[in-house]
Amino acid sequence: MALSITKNKKAFEVKGRINATTASFFKTHFINALNSKNGLSIDINNVTEIDSNGMRALKELYSKAKTYKKPFYILGNGCKEIFDELRIESLA
Template sequence: MALKILSTKNGTFAVEGEINAATASQFKSHFETNLNTLNVLTVDIDKITEVDATGMRALRSLYKKAFLENKSFSIVGNGCKDIYDDFRASNIA
């Protein structure tokens, strides 16, 4: 399934599809660009169906970039439980 990223409002982006080896580069690039211009960035994962190891590396990389640049990066929604489990188990910074 293709990855769709839709801008909603106030730095919130709805992501739909899979974040995997085929889509992680596009995902990371899109959000790195937005982190350069926004101080607050929220990713809504309600419609994420899969996240593989490459996708998790992309998410962790974005989180770390935001942390190091003192910007707010949030993941919200009832999407893939694996994302929440990984962030809870990891020490990103």
């Protein structure tokens, strides 16, 4: 399944895979959204894969949000593991 991103009232819903093929599009889309919004909420409940490229994109988005002092939320299944990875990265 290709990656699709839709916006509902509270969050961006991501469906598909965030991998080497889609990570660049994912990152670009959300950096643009971060520039025009007061923060980001990304629902990954329907994401079927996040590889190292996808994690790198999430880390870069998290870093940008911190730099811009904007809230950044990841919602859905697997978000705790992603949070743990981002927390470890920011402690290093």
